[in-house]
Amino acid sequence: MMKTSSKNFGFLLTRNLDLFIILIIFLVLPRFIPVTFAVHTLVYGVAALAVNVMYGYGGLLSFGHALLLGLGCYGTAFALNYLTDNIVLAVAVGALLTLSVGALAGIFALRRRDPYFSLVMLAFNVFFYQLWVGPLASWTGSDMGLFVKLPVTLDKSTFYHTVLIPILAILLVLTKIFLKSCIGSLLIATSENEEKVKSIGHNPYVIKYIGLLFSSFLAGLIGTQLTLYLAYVGIDYISPMTNPILVFSVLVGGAGTIIGPFIGSIIYNILNYILLVLLGWHATIYLEGIIGLFLIILMIWFRGGLYRAIYRLIKGYHLPDVVR
Amino acid sequence: MVSLDFIVQQTILGLMIGTLYAVVSIGFSLSFGLARIINIAHAGFYALATYLTYTFMVISNNFAFSVIFASLIISALSFLVERYLISKIYGKHIDLSLVIGFGILFVMSSVIKFIWTPEPKSFSPPPLLSGQIFVGRVSIPVYYLFILIASSCIFIATWFFINKTMIGRTIKAGIDDLERVILLGININRIFTINYVFSSFLAAIGGALMAPLISLHPAIGHSIILLMFSIVVVGGMGSIFGTLVAGMIVGLSISYTAIYNPSIAEGMAYLLMVIVLLIKPEGLFKK
Numbered sequence: 001m002m003k004t005s006s007k008n009f010g011f012l013l014t015r016n017l018d019l020f021i022i023l024i025i026f027l028v029l030p031r032f033i034p035v036t037f038a039v040h041t042l043v044y045g046v047a048a049l050a051v052n053v054m055y056g057y058g059g060l061l062s063f064g065h066a067l068l069l070g071l072g073c074y075g076t077a078f079a080l081n082y083l084t085d086n087i088v089l090a091v092a093v094g095a096l097l098t099l100s101v102g103a104l105a106g107i108f109a110l111r112r113r114d115p116y117f118s119l120v121m122l123a124f125n126v127f128f129y130q131l132w133v134g135p136l137a138s139w140t141g142s143d144m145g146l147f148v149k150l151p152v153t154l155d156k157s158t159f160y161h162t163v164l165i166p167i168l169a170i171l172l173v174l175t176k177i178f179l180k181s182c183i184g185s186l187l188i189a190t191s192e193n194e195e196k197v198k199s200i201g202h203n204p205y206v207i208k209y210i211g212l213l214f215s216s217f218l219a220g221l222i223g224t225q226l227t228l229y230l231a232y233v234g235i236d237y238i239s240p241m242t243n244p245i246l247v248f249s250v251l252v253g254g255a256g257t258i259i260g261p262f263i264g265s266i267i268y269n270i271l272n273y274i275l276l277v278l279l280g281w282h283a284t285i286y287l288e289g290i291i292g293l294f295l296i297i298l299m300i301w302f303r304g305g306l307y308r309a310i311y312r313l314i315k316g317y318h319l320p321d322v323v324r
Numbered sequence: 325m326v327s328l329d330f331i332v333q334q335t336i337l338g339l340m341i342g343t344l345y346a347v348v349s350i351g352f353s354l355s356f357g358l359a360r361i362i363n364i365a366h367a368g369f370y371a372l373a374t375y376l377t378y379t380f381m382v383i384s385n386n387f388a389f390s391v392i393f394a395s396l397i398i399s400a401l402s403f404l405v406e407r408y409l410i411s412k413i414y415g416k417h418i419d420l421s422l423v424i425g426f427g428i429l430f431v432m433s434s435v436i437k438f439i440w441t442p443e444p445k446s447f448s449p450p451p452l453l454s455g456q457i458f459v460g461r462v463s464i465p466v467y468y469l470f471i472l473i474a475s476s477c478i479f480i481a482t483w484f485f486i487n488k489t490m491i492g493r494t495i496k497a498g499i500d501d502l503e504r505v506i507l508l509g510i511n512i513n514r515i516f517t518i519n520y521v522f523s524s525f526l527a528a529i530g531g532a533l534m535a536p537l538i539s540l541h542p543a544i545g546h547s548i549i550l551l552m553f554s555i556v557v558v559g560g561m562g563s564i565f566g567t568l569v570a571g572m573i574v575g576l577s578i579s580y581t582a583i584y585n586p587s588i589a590e591g592m593a594y595l596l597m598v599i600v601l602l603i604k605p606e607g608l609f610k611k
Contacts, residue, residue: 061419063426108598112605115362115418119553120601123594126550134587240546244426251423285442289434295427299420300412 018259018323019172025262026165033273035156036230041262041269042164043069043226046171048249048261050218055247056256057179057322058211059191063243064105064121067128068216070238071098072223074132074140077148077233085151091224098220099213101128106212110205125240132238145234148227159229167225171218175258178214179324187211188322248291251298254305256322263306326583333462334579340468341537342575343475346568348530348548349555350482351523357499357562359414359516364425364549365405368432369524371545373398373531375440378447378540387450395528402524406517414516429545436542449536471533478529479568485522486564495519499562551590554597560607569609 013020022045029038047069055061075094084090101124109120132140140146154163178184189197190204197204227233236242249264271290275283302309308319348370355363373394380390405428413420448454449467456463486492494515498505506512538544551574559570574593581592600608 055419061422063422108601111601115356115422116557116601116605118419118422119362119550120598123550123554123597127588127591127594130588130591135585244430247423247426285434285437288430288437292427292430292432292434295430296409296424299423299427300409 016176018257019169019176022172022259022262023165023169025266026168027161029266030157030160033270035160037269037273039160039164039226039229041265042168043222044245044249044268045262045265046168046222047219048246048253048265049171049175049258050215051246052250052255052257052261053175053178053187053215053218054211055250056254056260057184057191058187058208060110060117060208061247062121062215063118063240063247064109064123064125065215065219065246066238066240066242067105067121067125068098068102068219069223069226069242069246070132070233071101071128072220073227073233073237074146075220076224076227077146078139080148080150080227081146087151087228091221091228094224094227095217095220098216098223102212102216102220103209106209110208110212122240122243125238125243129235129239132235140235141233143235145232148231148233150228150231153231156229164225164229167221171221172258175218176324179258183207183210184324244291244295248295252294252306254307254319257305257307257319258323260305260307267306329461330583331580333464334583335576336462336464337468338576338579339572340472340575341579342572343479343568344471344530344534344571345551345555345575346571347475347478348527348534349552349559349571350564350567351526352552353556353559353561353563353567354495354499354519355523356556358495358502358519360418360502361410361413361421362418362425363410363520363523364422365402365410365428365432366425366523366527366552367545367549368429369398369402370527370531370534370548371429371436371542372401372432373528374535374538374540374544375436375445377532377535378440378445381447387453391529391532394532395525398528398531399521399525403517403521406520410520411513411516414513429549433542433545440540440542442542445540446538447536467536474533478526479564482526483564491515491518547590550597551593554593556607557597558600558608560610563607563609566607566609570607 026038026042029041033041047065050068051062051065054065072094075097076090077094079090079093080087083093105121105124109117109124133142179188186197186202186207187210190207194204197207223237226237245268246261249261249268251264252267253260253262253264268291272283272287275287275290279286298305304319311319348366352363352366355361355366376394376397377390380393381387384390409424409428410421413424449470453467453470455466457466457469458464484492486496494505494510495518498512498515502512505515555567555570555574558573559566559568574596577592577596578589582589
């Protein structure tokens with residue numbers, strides 16, 4: 001009896017090694033960088049994972065996921081400031097707001113393939129951003145950001161370890177289940193050959209739509225946690241300028257892998273941290289250029305990403321295009 | 325209550341600025357139609373051209389010289405970009421061009437921040453083109469009239485280039501059926517290069533003409549991308565006439581929305597694009 005359970009555990013470990021590696025990395029990360037940076041690494045990592053669900057697995061590059069992340073943040077903030085004192089309810093409101101906007105965007109964005117999806121998502125993002133800084137400015141605080149009245153306040157490090165890490169674990173497991181499920185397989189199939197999926201009797205539009213809904217759920221839920229952590233929402237999170245960071249994270253780490261976006265996010269945030277320490281306020285000038293350079297170099301010469309390169313060094317053979 | 329004069333004025337201004345948007349978008353439309361790439365770097369060339377015009381205006385105070393010289397520099401730059409970066413991604417997946425385009429755009433806006441600092445800059449049009457003309461009680465800035473004339477000339481020249489020269493006809497044929505053009509033994513890479521440089525030249529001229537109207541800040545490139553994309557979607561890709569009309573429609577929608585709330589004016593253009601994508605995804609003027 002004992003033997004089988006240990007065998008099961010070993011099986012679980014080897015099959016889900018990437019999840020455990022991510023969790024261990026995030027457990028030790030606050031030892032090296034300030035907790036706020038670690039939280040941002042985690043949040044951008046999960047948001048990049050949401051991009052990756054659409055790009056790496058669904059073949060649809062999105063330049064609008066910052067909208068989903070930001071709506072999660074703002075939804076919770078609105079709920080806590082104007083509606084309720086219940087944190088769980090506020091999180092639900094944030095997630096629901098994200099899901100509904102994701103559902104609305106999906107109706108238009110998924111009509112046509114490649115460039116249309118990315119740019120219609122970007123258009124949605126810019127449209128909401130303009131709403132946020134324009135007509136809704138009295139609600140959203142515009143550039144100044146929005147301070148949130150939290151009913152309970154936790155110590156930053158405690159919050160990180162007791163709330164964020166378990167939520168990360170849950171989201172990772174959910175992602176794994178989603179990708180291994182029938183609909184996840186169909187999503188991957190759609191990215192490879194839409195006609196064949198159609199010919200075996202499935203509707204590619206519905207499959208991509210469900211993928212987008214799951215992706216918005218990921219981004220929105222982690223956005224709500226960011227609000228709870230900071231007790232503040234900045235306009236940066238909903239700004240279209242956050243999108244390149246997410247896409248960069250996916251491409252650096254390796255699209256089509258679960259661990260890739262997190263590697264990318266860690267690299268981005270550590271780069272950001274080092275530049276901030278070295279250059280202070282001027283960092284923003286160089287950061288954009290460095291990200292741009294990386295995007296060009298990655299796309300032309302290293303399309304696989306860092307995770308694939310490391311994997312090849314250790315194991316000696318290539319990872320497939322999609323790792324579930 | 326908004327007065328009728330104001331609405332008439334907004335209509336005229338919207339149409340005129342729309343032609344300039346159209347000039348900026350033609351190149352985007354051409355490279356989308358011919359080479360099947362989303363040329364986001366186009367917006368970077370546009371932004372760089374506005375700043376170069378600003379600098380040349382400060383140095384020489386000669387507007388014509390500034391516009392032409394800025395456009396020529398941008399064309400040379402775009403040749404290098406095409407040669408060493410864009411040429412590697414022809415025929416590959418369109419996402420590649422999207423990401424590389426954004427990369428180039430970010431590098432350019434970083435360079436702009438580095439050279440010109442992030443503070444907004446502005447300069448006024450030359451004295452000959454400033455001032456206003458009154459038609460009844462409607463006032464039209466002279467510079468807008470100049471824009472209308474200049475864009476019309478550019479459009480006519482582009483039409484001649486595409487329809488009457490051998491290279492232009494090849495570009496047009498390539499938009500219709502690329503494989504057959506290759507089968508005819510035409511060196512398509514050279515056509516791509518010419519198309520790219522020509523597109524960037526138009527973007528640069530559009531940017532240079534736009535520069536006196538707007539306050540220059542490093543993110544102007546980012547804000548023009550979606551505007552160009554909306555125009556191309558509304559007009560249909562690769563169609564010059566469609567781009568012109570779509571530019572005017574988008575200009576009108578922006579200037580009408582600006583009557584009520586300027587901060588969501590550009591959002592209207594995106595809304596228009598989304599509606600067109602729903603009802604006629606191939607564009608309003610595509611045959």
